[in-house]
Amino acid sequence: MTREERLLAAVIDAVDTLVDDFDLIDFLHMLCDRCLELLDVSAVGVMIEDPGGRLQLIAASDEHTRLLELFALQHDEGPCVECHRSGAARLNIDLTSPVETSPFPVFAARARKAGFVVSHALPMRLREAVIGALNLFDTRPQNLSPADARVAQALADVATIAILQHRTLAHANQQRAQMHAALTSRILIEQAKGVLAERWNTGVDDAFDALRRHARSHQLGLTQLCRQLVDGQLDSEAIARP
Template identity: 80%
Template structure:
């Protein structure tokens, strides 16, 4: 398989995130594997923002890289941490160079202990939204070419779009589920109002007001109370008549 074919396969994998059984961890592990294959680097790792905006390690190509990335998060330093903060790529960082490693000396020392000599970090970004970073590590002293840098950023961009698209779909599904639950609850409440109004020979508004007062007094959700009434778990006489 040519490099172009492998790159196309990586894009297709990203498109597959639109299916229902999308597994984020598996997808990003595959991204790390694709990076090492296509870019001829030794290792890769992916960090993503959690809902609170804090970076979390999600995937790494091997255990040494996983521990190194966790170390970076613990000390809040390293190219990927800076890349996420600024939204700017950091390429061809010689971890042996005091000048290049000056912004993150502790991380650089730990990376060298892990056997890495060069590192790169690329933002996972769509327009102005940065959701994480892609780290690349090499045990050899070699620069990432301009072409390889474009491929790396393209992989990060495609992964970002796939993740955001999946989040959009998941959010839409959640909203539909919430709407369905709301409509179901509405039907239950209407039924309960009808039961009490018929039993008391009163208006549904008065029955509804009685249900609301009982629910508040007993710290129950209104739909929860109405389901109990309909299912016979709560006797209609238990609700005070207005």
């Protein structure tokens, strides 16, 4: 398989995330694998921000890289952290250079101890939204070629679009589920109001007030109470009449 075919396969994998059983961790581990296949680097890590905007390590190509990335998060420094903050790529960072690593000396020392001498960080962003960073490491003192840099950013962009699209679908599904639950609750409440109104020979407003008072005094959800009444699990005589 040519490099172009493997890159196309990576894009197809990303598009395939638009399904209900999307597994974020598995997808990002696959992204690490694709980077190792397509790019001339030694290791890969992926960080994604959580709902609070804090970076979290989600995937890494090996244990040494995973521990290094966790170290970066614990000390809040490193190319990946800076890349996420600025939204700008940081390429060809010489981890043996005191000048280039002056913003993150502790991280650089830990990276060298892990055997890495060069690092790259690319933003996972779509327009103004930066959701994480793709981090590349090399044990060899060589720069990332311009072609590899473009491929790496393309992979990061495709992954970002897939993740954001899935979040949109998940949010839409959640809203639909909430609406369905609300409609179901509304039907149960109307049924319960009708049951009480008929049994008490009273208006539905009085029946509804009685249901609400009973639910509050017994620390029950209104929908739960109405379901019990409609299903016959609760005798209407247990509810105080208005």
